[in-house]
Amino acid sequence: MLRLLCFSLALHAVLGGNVVQVLQSSGESTLVSLVQKAGLADALGQGTFTIFAPTNAAFAKLPADLLASLSNDVNALANVLKYHVVQGSIRKQDASNEAQLDTLAGQKVRLNIYSHNDEVTVEGSRITHFDLQADNGYVHIIDTVMLPPEGSIVDIVAGAPELSILLSKVKSANLVSALQGDALTVFAPTDDAFARLGSTVLNNLAKDPQLLKEILEYHVVPHTEYSAGLYNREYVRTLDTNHDVIRIGTRGTSVYANNGKVIKADIAATNGVVHIIDHVLVPLRFLGSAIFGKK
Known part of the structure; x- marks a missing residue:
């Protein structure tokens, strides 16, 4: 005392x-x-x-x-x-x-x-x-020791083995340069998260470059949101052209972006921050559509 x-x-x-x-x-x-x-x-x-x-x-x-x-x-x-x-x-x-x-x-x-x-x-x-x-x-x-970031957001994604599918999709959608912008937050789905979509949805995305681009942009917030700034029932606008929002939720010590649980938070990059999540995020307007496997 x-x-x-x-x-x-x-x-x-x-x-x-x-x-x-x-x-x-x-x-x-x-x-x-x-x-x-x-x-x-x-x-x-x-x-x-x-x-x-x-x-x-x-x-x-x-x-x-x-x-x-x-x-x-x-x-x-x-x-x-x-x-x-x-x-x-x-x-x-x-x-x-x-x-x-x-x-x-x-x-x-x-x-x-x-x-x-x-x-x-x-x-x-x-x-x-x-x-x-x-x-x-x-x-x-x-309250935390700062470690110098190991490159840009693209570098962080490229250096994480569990984000290899995300990296390939970003390249396919020609979004590499967009992710080099400053003050960005990326909710990054793992390879397992993409696998959860199933082969039908993944094939639909592969056939529709514009849809793929919109889905990927939906994972990007055009300002820096570290964990300290996220709060329950927060709605954050994304980079996609329709300005769809992600709903932030907290349950105990866990943080969610829509249904995506943050499994690794606050990975600092030279141009923002990356949070790794366990689900691919889909804008509400696409849920239930034929594109995402509705029969």
């Missing part, structure tokens, strides 16, 4: 020292030790920086083998830590939705503001405490 009280008081005060010293004062010992191990402490003590600082609990959520691998590879560790650091002073009042900030790792991080639940995220990680002021910048506390 005493530690929590001290931390709470620190959040409301102007903390002395540089950003590393502010991290030490906030009690995030894991981050501080890793910053020191990576040899970044001195560099962060000079210049002006904003740090998105994962909590001790955030590091504990990482797979043990990944954390061990980073701890044993100073260069990889330094790159991940630099991905949490932006040059200059960025306060909460400076944040805007879909803003992208250049990090010391050479890649951008994306800010999102979800007004319905007053959440602000950076690469999908919730910012739980803002504006811890240092002599040379600001620290914001986040």
Whole structure:
């Protein structure tokens, strides 16, 4: 209790020292030790920086083998830590939705503001405490360690073996360039999800390129929706030309897009986010039609 009280008081005060010293004062010992191990402490003590600082609990959520691998590879560790650091002073009042900030790792991080639940995220990680002021910048506390994305949405889909059918359909529908746009959310059906449609439906889609394009576009939302921004009974408009909507639902800890359960969420891409789902989504106007197997 005493530690929590001290931390709470620190959040409301102007903390002395540089950003590393502010991290030490906030009690995030894991981050501080890793910053020191990576040899970044001195560099962060000079210049002006904003740090998105994962909590001790955030590091504990990482797979043990990944954390061990980073701890044993100073260069990889330094790159991940630099991905949490932006040059200059960025306060909460400076944040805007879909803003992208250049990090010391050479890649951008994306800010999102979800007004319905007053959440602000950076690469999908919730910012739980803002504006811890240092002599040379600001620290914001986040609840998840951010890992640099491994390419665009198309790269993410291409790199996932369970999304091979989706990738082939995207290519067939000439949608690769559309998925290279910025600030997109893709609900990505697995190969098993496509198999559930059955051979008749898959053959119908193969014979009708325009229908295939509309179905695929129905899985794309033209803004970034991380898990922190999704809520029960939310309706999100999609990229297809009829602007059909997907209904978001929550049941316990599970999240659904229509009847598609999210089985892997918040896969960050350089141009948005991917959520892997277990069903192919079909606009309401197509359900029950001959195209989808009605006799």
